[in-house]
Amino acid sequence: MSDQPSITVAELAGRLGGTVKGDGARLIREIATLERAGESGVSWVGSPDFLDQALCSEAGVLLVQDDSALPADRTVIVVSDPDAAICEALACLAPPVNKVEPGIHPTAVVSPDAVVTGAAIGAHAFVGTEATVGSGTQLFPGTYVGPRARIGADCKLWPNVVVRERVTIGDRVVIHPNATIGADGFGYLQRDGENRKIPQIGTVVIEDDVEIGANTAIDRARSGVTRIGRGTKIDNLVQIGHNVDVGEHCIIVSGSAMGGSSSLGHHSVMAGHAGISDHRKVGDYVQVAAKSTVMKDLKDGETVRGIPARDARRFLREQASLAKLPEWMQRLRGMEKRIEQLERMLKKED
């Protein structure tokens, strides 16, 4: 009845390349945390820190690296990397995948000179003149691919995604619903009390294996390109300004924003609602904490926090001091009075 597939412990172990100890015939239907998993559930012990929770867990089977601390009658699958194995287990238990039928849906509008061989073009999709959409790529219903845009192979553009003209997208890129790639950068020239639009004639390049969240906006460059490096993952509702350069394998969490012409190195992380101001250059392996805004250039490896963002330990020390400040204000008033008193006493003595 349910569309949730099931799998036996033994089959699952086979798929994960692991070794079963215990009841290989047990049927598994769901994946859950140690706390929530029940008899038909698989859970995992990512590190020895979770051992106590594992001992209490009612999960039907546990993925573990080492089962020596668990009771002998516990059903487990021993694997080398439980965190990676649970990801594979999720794939094993996934319901049927939502796919666009190969070919061009009769309601789609595809320019006769666009190249869409091997792609799946969904209902009400639009592909503009001289655009190319690679083989294995799926355009879900309502997507827009502008003139001369180039989408690589095996991409997924979920419903109502907009990719404007001349944008280039690599292979295996996933773009979630209602995201906008290649809108005009936000640039105006102030003259005579008015804002004159600066033409935004550049484009956007999204490299291979990037993922872009729902309702995220990545603006085209004024001239040249806005670039998102290979393997970078961008969450929902993120803003990437014109001429931004993001390196490879970054993580940019929901609500973050990068101002025009700013850059981020590789393997850097922006936590939720973080910001980088216009023109700032941020290095590799940098971590920007939630709701922090980077207002100066940052070197490789820095961890920053606050508005403006500063060294995270320094920020925490400042916050700890600030927490004590209201009480100290009282003490300071007292100290000042005691100094006055001492001064009076010494004056009297003179």
Next chain:
Amino acid sequence: MSDQPSITVAELAGRLGGTVKGDGARLIREIATLERAGESGVSWVGSPDFLDQALCSEAGVLLVQDDSALPADRTVIVVSDPDAAICEALACLAPPVNKVEPGIHPTAVVSPDAVVTGAAIGAHAFVGTEATVGSGTQLFPGTYVGPRARIGADCKLWPNVVVRERVTIGDRVVIHPNATIGADGFGYLQRDGENRKIPQIGTVVIEDDVEIGANTAIDRARSGVTRIGRGTKIDNLVQIGHNVDVGEHCIIVSGSAMGGSSSLGHHSVMAGHAGISDHRKVGDYVQVAAKSTVMKDLKDGETVRGIPARDARRFLREQASLAKLPEWMQRLRGMEKRIEQLERMLKKED
């Protein structure tokens, strides 16, 4: 000429179950604040605090609980709950409602095995295989309802809303334009310097009477469900991460974000741009102030503010102390010098 309807004071009183004092024949065309309402306008006195403003108001009629403090020649409608009555008055004066024609628009694409009996499916809408759309529900143009999604009765999905596969939506739910329900959660496994996608095989459950703002994104669970409780109202541009659990009757204001696996109790409020970090559990009747971020679990009834969020009164005391700090820095330097001076004097005496 205008599409703004009009109503007499007497008719309005009838609809509101109130009592007219004064000119029942006066024609009312608009609703406005006490400050802005003119001769053809209705306004309201929500509490005695607004009495002074009411005395100055030029409104043609006032909805009041008690008219004893108003001049005798003032036209009023006496009602038991003026705030509630003005809401009803807004409904009375509403222009014709924007509705989708019942049935399936010829340009819509509805899977032959989808169930849409009694629903209104607008132009260019898409309903996937085995999806159900309840009676009285309106899908506005350009909406996407994925395979096996279930939409209840009397819902409104405004234009270009995307509801992905297997999402479940209750009755009387309103989803504003360009909102995205059920996109993949943002989860990656870091291995060998790359971010491997964790499959997001769960779903989203939106309970009855929920309202979801424009361009808001609610992610599906990794496994299990992301849940929005009955009667909760979510504003525009909000992010709800994977596996989040939101209780009943909450208010989540524009720009707020809840990180993956976080939870919010019932009747809680997140003000504008507020955040809750991943995995944090927040209780019932909690108030999170604007631009604050909750980084630890919160009990029922707490009111918090700041980044990280802390007790709101404590935050305000800290801010008050901080405001005095620049001036105190001068005084402290002075105090230090006076101590040195005292020390020198006492040394001399020895």
Next chain:
Amino acid sequence: MSDQPSITVAELAGRLGGTVKGDGARLIREIATLERAGESGVSWVGSPDFLDQALCSEAGVLLVQDDSALPADRTVIVVSDPDAAICEALACLAPPVNKVEPGIHPTAVVSPDAVVTGAAIGAHAFVGTEATVGSGTQLFPGTYVGPRARIGADCKLWPNVVVRERVTIGDRVVIHPNATIGADGFGYLQRDGENRKIPQIGTVVIEDDVEIGANTAIDRARSGVTRIGRGTKIDNLVQIGHNVDVGEHCIIVSGSAMGGSSSLGHHSVMAGHAGISDHRKVGDYVQVAAKSTVMKDLKDGETVRGIPARDARRFLREQASLAKLPEWMQRLRGMEKRIEQLERMLKKED
């Protein structure tokens, strides 16, 4: 091969109304910063501050106001306003513009009583009953224009924009993809532990020459209008609440939010992620810094920063004091001990 046009230095000078010194026959293909421009690139010297960079630049031609400090063999175009000239140069070098074909695309759905004479209505666009779309206006694919909405002349509504019923939009307005104009304001009446929807019967007026970013949401008024003044430019992912009034020629940067019934004067600026609370009135020529939230009314010309926003210089002084606070906490403890010591010494003497 490339779709990037080229132009000679002499032709460019002609278009800009400037004077060539040097090689007028040189071919220019791109526009870039002084740092990045190469032999076929044009760059500009916006002020004498950039002179050092200009001396090092490899740009094929420079737009300058005064070339006296540059080597005599340098190719330049002398113009009166280099910043304005580079904007015109961008227009000269722009690739072919993305346009919707005039007329109504066969897949568009246009109500028979809508007026769209002279407009270009793209694929899968929807125009509701009694709506008007002005001459020269382009509706890109997937746009929605609700019943009785009025769009002026020469506007661009990029793909998947939603303009709801009765909204009024002026001339030359640009709305970027996935933006939502006229969704219901976020207003509820709390009664018996539930949130009752307050009808949102008002509308939105967008005046001439406004630009609205991708995935931005501008809510309709509860009653009356939400207004965006002439020439104001709004970036991506911005929230404008119900009954907000924004003056002329403002700049509202990405991620900003204005709460219900707040107002902003003319020529004011909200930097990234800035906020204005409900009902607050903010004057003309005000600057709100990034991630700041205005919680009280502001007069003309104020520059504010922080949460809550306060005078920017005061905020910076507070931050400077806060930075010193952890070190002072040590000194204060020392001072307190020294006072105790002094007190003991004086007591002994007595």
